[in-house]
Amino acid sequence: MPRLSEVIAALENLWPAERAESWDAVGTVVGDPEQEVSRVLFAVDPVQGIVDEAVKLGADLLVTHHPLYLRGTTTVAASTVKGRVVHTLIKHDIALHVAHTNADSADPGVSDALAGALDLRVTGPLVPDPGDPAGRRGLGRICALDHPLTVRELAARAAERLPATAQGIRVAGDPDAVVRTVAVSGGSGDSLFDQVRAAGVDAFLTADLRHHPVSEFVAGRAPTTAPAPLTSLPPLALLDAAHWATEWPWCELAATQLDEISDRHGWDLRVHVSKTVTDPWTAHAASFEPTAGAPN
Numbered sequence: 618m619p620r621l622s623e624v625i626a627a628l629e630n631l632w633p634a635e636r637a638e639s640w641d642a643v644g645t646v647v648g649d650p651e652q653e654v655s656r657v658l659f660a661v662d663p664v665q666g667i668v669d670e671a672v673k674l675g676a677d678l679l680v681t682h683h684p685l686y687l688r689g690t691t692t693v694a695a696s697t698v699k700g701r702v703v704h705t706l707i708k709h710d711i712a713l714h715v716a717h718t719n720a721d722s723a724d725p726g727v728s729d730a731l732a733g734a735l736d737l738r739v740t741g742p743l744v745p746d747p748g749d750p751a752g753r754r755g756l757g758r759i760c761a762l763d764h765p766l767t768v769r770e771l772a773a774r775a776a777e778r779l780p781a782t783a784q785g786i787r788v789a790g791d792p793d794a795v796v797r798t799v800a801v802s803g804g805s806g807d808s809l810f811d812q813v814r815a816a817g818v819d820a821f822l823t824a825d826l827r828h829h830p831v832s833e834f835v836a837g838r839a840p841t842t843a844p845a846p847l848t849s850l851p852p853l854a855l856l857d858a859a860h861w862a863t864e865w866p867w868c869e870l871a872a873t874q875l876d877e878i879s880d881r882h883g884w885d886l887r888v889h890v891s892k893t894v895t896d897p898w899t900a901h902a903a904s905f906e907p908t909a910g911a912p913n
């Protein structure tokens with residue numbers, strides 16, 4: 618049975634901490650390097666429900682995409698939400714390890730898993746990592762479709778293939794436009810609009826999109842370029858999925874990667890992926906279809 622330090626070294630090899638963004642907080646949050654690991658759980662969020670699931674499962678290590686603490690704290694008292702997470706983990710000898718933006722930019726990374734879930738062929742990163750001579754690492758991915766789809770069909774595929782959430786998939790732009798190339802970025806992607814424009818793709822699938830940037834973007838304006846000329850840019854559709862759903866496929870990819878490592882080392886790890894939906898949105902009331910007539 619491997620020690621935690623050995624498993625962490627393998628994870629660090631997949632997602633080196635130094636490749637995380639400077640503002641990020643990745644790595645081991647809780648855990649004794651000497652403790653033995655036999656069962657591992659992957660999840661997107663280090664929230665209490667996931668930690669309780671790890672306890673029930675008898676996991677020794679929880680690996681999450683999102684950090685527990687992104688900024689410094691002065692307390693891990695169990696009277697605080699995150700402190701309770703820390704207490705539960707320590708009480709049950711469960712380690713917590715985080716791979717966030719270092720997993721985003723990895724090859725394969727979060728957006729490769731997202732593209733894979735939708736059967737999209739990755740042709741390269743959206744924002745290449747200048748430190749990668751192979752040109753495969755970086756943020757987001759540019760993908761090609763083997764058969765063109767309308768935006769509406771692509772949204773339907775995303776809704777079907779990504780884990781179900783209350784939000785589903787929202788579309789901005791012409792739903793009947795044809796998509797041959799699409800950029801994808803797991804998690805909040807509206808900081809990548811300029812790069813998406815520059816990539817010349819037909820659509821962009823990401824999460825956490827907001828009214829004003831989206832409104833300007835689909836109108837053909839580059840949001841950060843002022844004053845923007847009217848209709849200077851070709852139309853481009855946006856698909857907005859639930860943040861959690863766009864990152865969850867990475868958990869399956871990462872679990873497969875750790876399984877392979879475990880086989881290679883003869884570790885016999887039991888590797889699990891949490892299916893608990895931790896997207897914070899819990900219900901969605903659909904409005905009238907615009908084509909079905911206006912409400913009375």
Ligand SMILES: [Zn+2]
Pocket residue numbers: 683803804805860864
């Ligand atoms: Zn995220």
